[in-house]
Amino acid sequence: PQPTYLKDYVPYPFEVERLDLEFDLEPHHTRVLSRARYKRKEHVDVEEPLRLNGAGQTLLSLSLDGTPLTALDYRCQDSGLVLPNVPNAFELTVVTEIDPEANKALEGLYLSSGNFCTQCEAQGFRRITYFPDRPDVMTRYTTTIRADKQRFPVLLSNGNLVEQCDLDDGRHLTRWEDPFFKPSYLFALVAGDLVCQEDAFTTMSGREVLLQIYVEARNADKCDHAMLSLKKAMAWDEQRFGFEYDLDRFMIVAVDDFNMGAMENKGLNVFNSKYVLARPETATDDDFLNIESVVGHEYFHNWTGNRITCRDWFQLSLKEGLTVFRDQEFSADMNSAAVKRIEEVRILQSHQFAEDSGPMAHPVRPESYVEINNFYTMTVYSKGAELIRMMQTLLGRDGFMAGIRLYVQRHDGQAVTTDDFVAAMEDASGVDLDQFRRWYSQAGTPVIHVEQHYDGERQQLTLDVTQSCPATPGQPDKQPFHIPLRLALLGPDGTPQPLHLVNESGQQGAEELVLSVTAARQKFCFEQVGEGCVVSLLRDFSAPVKLTMNTSRDELAFLMAHDNDAFNRWNASQRLAGGLLLDLVDRVRKGQKLILEPMFVEAFRTSLLDEQTDPSLLALALALPLESFLAEQMEEIDPQAIFTAREFVRHEVAVQLKDDFLTVYRRCADSGPYEVTPQAVGQRRLKNLCLGYLAALAPQDNMIWQMILEQFSTGRNMTDVSAALGLLADHDNRDSRHALDTFYATWKEDPLVVEKWLGIQARSRREDCLEQVERLMGTPAFNLHNPNKVRSLIGVFCQGNSVRFHAADGSGYDFLRRQVALIDPFNPQIAARLVAPLLRWPRYDDTRSALMKQALEQLQAKTTLSADLYEMVSKGLD
Numbered sequence: 001p002q003p004t005y006l007k008d009y010v011p012y013p014f015e016v017e018r019l020d021l022e023f024d025l026e027p028h029h030t031r032v033l034s035r036a037r038y039k040r041k042e043h044v045d046v047e048e049p050l051r052l053n054g055a056g057q058t059l060l061s062l063s064l065d066g067t068p069l070t071a072l073d074y075r076c077q078d079s080g081l082v083l084p085n086v087p088n089a090f091e092l093t094v095v096t097e098i099d100p101e102a103n104k105a106l107e108g109l110y111l112s113s114g115n116f117c118t119q120c121e122a123q124g125f126r127r128i129t130y131f132p133d134r135p136d137v138m139t140r141y142t143t144t145i146r147a148d149k150q151r152f153p154v155l156l157s158n159g160n161l162v163e164q165c166d167l168d169d170g171r172h173l174t175r176w177e178d179p180f181f182k183p184s185y186l187f188a189l190v191a192g193d194l195v196c197q198e199d200a201f202t203t204m205s206g207r208e209v210l211l212q213i214y215v216e217a218r219n220a221d222k223c224d225h226a227m228l229s230l231k232k233a234m235a236w237d238e239q240r241f242g243f244e245y246d247l248d249r250f251m252i253v254a255v256d257d258f259n260m261g262a263m264e265n266k267g268l269n270v271f272n273s274k275y276v277l278a279r280p281e282t283a284t285d286d287d288f289l290n291i292e293s294v295v296g297h298e299y300f301h302n303w304t305g306n307r308i309t310c311r312d313w314f315q316l317s318l319k320e321g322l323t324v325f326r327d328q329e330f331s332a333d334m335n336s337a338a339v340k341r342i343e344e345v346r347i348l349q350s351h352q353f354a355e356d357s358g359p360m361a362h363p364v365r366p367e368s369y370v371e372i373n374n375f376y377t378m379t380v381y382s383k384g385a386e387l388i389r390m391m392q393t394l395l396g397r398d399g400f401m402a403g404i405r406l407y408v409q410r411h412d413g414q415a416v417t418t419d420d421f422v423a424a425m426e427d428a429s430g431v432d433l434d435q436f437r438r439w440y441s442q443a444g445t446p447v448i449h450v451e452q453h454y455d456g457e458r459q460q461l462t463l464d465v466t467q468s469c470p471a472t473p474g475q476p477d478k479q480p481f482h483i484p485l486r487l488a489l490l491g492p493d494g495t496p497q498p499l500h501l502v503n504e505s506g507q508q509g510a511e512e513l514v515l516s517v518t519a520a521r522q523k524f525c526f527e528q529v530g531e532g533c534v535v536s537l538l539r540d541f542s543a544p545v546k547l548t549m550n551t552s553r554d555e556l557a558f559l560m561a562h563d564n565d566a567f568n569r570w571n572a573s574q575r576l577a578g579g580l581l582l583d584l585v586d587r588v589r590k591g592q593k594l595i596l597e598p599m600f601v602e603a604f605r606t607s608l609l610d611e612q613t614d615p616s617l618l619a620l621a622l623a624l625p626l627e628s629f630l631a632e633q634m635e636e637i638d639p640q641a642i643f644t645a646r647e648f649v650r651h652e653v654a655v656q657l658k659d660d661f662l663t664v665y666r667r668c669a670d671s672g673p674y675e676v677t678p679q680a681v682g683q684r685r686l687k688n689l690c691l692g693y694l695a696a697l698a699p700q701d702n703m704i705w706q707m708i709l710e711q712f713s714t715g716r717n718m719t720d721v722s723a724a725l726g727l728l729a730d731h732d733n734r735d736s737r738h739a740l741d742t743f744y745a746t747w748k749e750d751p752l753v754v755e756k757w758l759g760i761q762a763r764s765r766r767e768d769c770l771e772q773v774e775r776l777m778g779t780p781a782f783n784l785h786n787p788n789k790v791r792s793l794i795g796v797f798c799q800g801n802s803v804r805f806h807a808a809d810g811s812g813y814d815f816l817r818r819q820v821a822l823i824d825p826f827n828p829q830i831a832a833r834l835v836a837p838l839l840r841w842p843r844y845d846d847t848r849s850a851l852m853k854q855a856l857e858q859l860q861a862k863t864t865l866s867a868d869l870y871e872m873v874s875k876g877l878d
């Protein structure tokens with residue numbers, strides 16, 4: 001497979017004036033007729049042929065302006081059709097046949113639970129018909145669907161329903177017209193036996209929009225939360241961004257077999273059922289919050305992605321980074337902004353930073369790809385969102401909103417680039433973002449080091465700031481980034497001090513400043529700084545960088561207790577705990593005795609007993625740093641030592657603070673009806689955090705073990721029940737087996753709950769975890785063709801159970817290699833995602849890295865790798 005390069009971009013030589021699609025749906029033999037009007041663009045050579053993408057279909061007929069074409073008039077290749085001699089303007093009719101039933105790649109048109117659905121992003125439309133399947137070709141679509149009325153009573157596509165009637169032979173028809181120009185990746189079709197929950201939303205200009213959520217009948221009672229989330233999202237987007245919905249109806253369809261989370265097709269979003277269906281008995285607090293955020297995300301794409309789309313797939317972050325930023329702001333406004341911010345950063349630091357330091361490291365705007373599906377990454381999404389956030393920080397909220405308005409005014413209806421977005425921000429605000437653009441083109445996580453010097457006599461504090469960025473594939477040297485560094489100085493009692501920056505004409509005396517770090521080395525000097533001030537840096541995580549600083553443990557403890565920036569309080573707790581844990585990891589490796597510093601236990605106790613702070617914030621501060629976060633900071637990762645050190649701390653804290661944990665656990669006990677309010681969610685988080693620590697004492701401590709069993713059997717919501725089951729499943733005894741069996745017997749008809757049951761067992765600390773995972777693969781609970789099941793069993797074991805996956809004998813690697821090889825032939829996207837953990841081999845000890853590399857080499861030696869897997873494996877071995 002050959003890479004595609006950004007530098008090779010050329011506009012499509014033809015305009016498409018309209019596209020009419022007709023579908024005759026049959027599971028094995030679906031006939032697709034497409035009629036498109038093409039017009040050669042001005043100044044395009046008359047010799048320029050018409051090139052259409054297409055794959056995985058049978059061409060039945062082709063005609064130009066009504067005249068059938070013969071094999072002499074076109075070339076049919078693996079990747080599509082080429083028509084060498086076409087007039088300047090013409091209508092092309094293509095009839096093809098496809099087999100949705102056999103489509104297990106879940107790209108294009110396929111069946112899920114017997115219902116037809118589509119997934120066209122990024123390049124699935126070419127599996128439906130021959131067409132210029134690229135985002136810069138936008139046109140108006142009409143879609144006619146014919147199918148058996150009894151089996152497929154619901155027939156949906158994008159836009160407005162313009163015709164509906166019954167046909168002969170028990171078939172029926174619907175016709176949909178989408179008045180908006182759109183690229184092919186936003187096309188959608190759904191046909192099936194579905195029920196629908198309806199509601200309505202009145203937009204800010206007073207238009208009534210019909211809202212519909214379509215699900216299988218058995219899920220009819222699980223749509224309320226998604227509907228509520230949708231209405232909140234629509235109102236929020238009007239208030240915050242001035243974006244109003246533009247069609248008469250907005251539809252969401254939930255399907256069980258889906259490669260991604262959800263898809264923003266114009267007016268007809270198709271969702272992984274995981275991000276739609278919820279009621280308290282089946283879904284956890286996190287599920288409820290994720291649904292709100294994903295429903296928001298896909299809805300927000302209507303303006304950032306659909307009305308204004310990407311010129312080419314290198315610009316993916318234009319829509320994804322921006323839309324993730326928008327959904328983050330939405331969730332922050334609906335819930336707790338600080339909690340949301342901490343959760344985002346936690347994921348970024350442990351997963352995106354890892355990606356950015358590995359063989360798949362790529363800029364937010366990549367320069368080349370073999371398979372675009374491999375670039376739906378944390379970097380494009382989460383780091384991309386951080387870039388938008390930094391622009392808001394640098395421009396201020398008003399400047400940023402002016403930029404958004406200019407962007408829409410200039411580009412509505414167009415397919416554009418990330419550069420166009422930055423230019424709109426620049427032009428609207430007058431802020432120079434020239435150097436800032438490097439964030440889009442340079443990969444890698446910048447490292448900022450700050451040395452602080454205090455001169456008591458002059459009352460001056462100097463910050464000596466240096467930045468650097470490690471080499472990444474294809475980019476050995478980096479230019480300095482433009483980094484917004486938000487800071488405050490806290491007095492000895494924690495109050496922010498007025499800031500006086502030397503040689504600065506701007507605003508003096510503010511309590512918080514954003515420094516623009518632009519050079520490789522830069523000094524900032526503050527005057528009138530009293531004795532005993534502590535610097536609070538990178539507040540609210542103002543840039544996606546790794547910050548190191550000569551901060552003492554006492555200063556960290558001070559920030560943890562007093563910083564008025566909630567993110568930085570959490571960050572201080574993580575730096576403190578992280579430092580301690582890494583010391584312990586080191587002692588484990590050297591075979592030394594482990595001791596937990598009393599000051600850590602005391603700081604922990606103080607937080608635990610704090611009744612003023614938001615319990616969600618406490619739970620986040622008291623959670624030990626993630627294994628992946630610790631791993632990221634080690635030169636050579638030792639998963640076993642990390643596990644041992646974390647378990648030691650967990651156990652030690654539980655022993656010393658048992659009574660405190662019990663007190664807080666009881667104080668947070670479930671009362672009243674289930675609600676997803678920040679307060680109620682926080683109580684459950686803190687309660688289950690306490691139970692998690694206490695569980696370190698069980699099952700030896702029978703009182704604790706009985707408490708866990710009690711929560712499992714009497715819990716009235718999935719949050720509490722699954723938390724308890726997860727703790728039971730760490731052990732192999734009669735109680736835990738009984739709990740797992742009961743849970744399965746109760747929920748075996750509900751795939752989303754079965755996924756939790758699989759995930760819990762894949763995450764188990766049991767030493768024979770892999771054996772259990774392999775056993776579960778052979779049961780009816782599992783299905784290799786369903787991406788959610790694959791992710792919750794194989795994915796969780798390989799990415800969420802580091803110590804067992806990295807078993808020193810290589811059994812985990814061999815397991816992953818076998819599964820990837822099995823899945824790749826029918827679902828390359830999922831196979832390529834699954835293989836990622838093996839690519840990190842250079843970071844492990846010699847034994848492990850040799851075994852991981854060997855697994856990759858065995859995959860590479862296969863003759864028939866998909867382009868997706870080929871790209872991952874070959875980059876991993878480069």
Ligand code: DPP
Binds near residue numbers: 298
């Ligand atoms: N559906 C995916 C998302 O919204 C890809 N566009 O992120």
Ligand code: ZN
Binds near residue numbers: 319323
């Ligand atoms: Zn998206």
